[in-house]
Amino acid sequence: MGRYIIKRLLWLIPILLGVTILIFSILYFVPGDPVQIILGDGATPETAEALREELGLNDPFVVQLGRYMYQVFLRFDFGTSYTSGISVAGELINRMPYTILIGIAGDSAWHCSCSKQK
Numbered sequence: 001m002g003r004y005i006i007k008r009l010l011w012l013i014p015i016l017l018g019v020t021i022l023i024f025s026i027l028y029f030v031p032g033d034p035v036q037i038i039l040g041d042g043a044t045p046e047t048a049e050a051l052r053e054e055l056g057l058n059d060p061f062v063v064q065l066g067r068y069m070y071q072v073f074l075r076f077d078f079g080t081s082y083t084s085g086i087s088v089a090g091e092l093i094n095r096m097p098y099t100i101l102i103g104i105a106g107d108s109a110w111h112c113s114c115s116k117q118k
Contacts, residue, residue, distance in 0.1 A: 020072065
């Protein structure tokens with residue numbers, strides 16, 4: 001049983017890396033500009049270009065992906081929300097109790113329905 005758990009945990013590493021690369025690639029190539037979301041439509045081209053440079057959005061795809069992977073997997077820094085300006089990690093932590101509560105409630109409901117069928 002211990003080998004099975006270790007094997008499953010080791011498989012988690014390439015799966016997380018693959019999903020991260022896939023999601024980052026999709027978000028990178030989808031039309032839309034994060035700078036326009038942050039600054040709005042009234043931003044000057046100079047301001048927009050300065051923010052693109054500050055955020056590293058002018059860097060090549062591979063550089064941005066490497067920076068993102070480093071921040072997420074080695075520093076556990078998920079960045080800041082473009083729309084609210086709040087730390088993504090903070091938002092995840094704030095919503096975790098509700099997520100756990102919903103999971104427990106769903107699991108309890110499933111177990112109750114299964115025990116009635118026996």
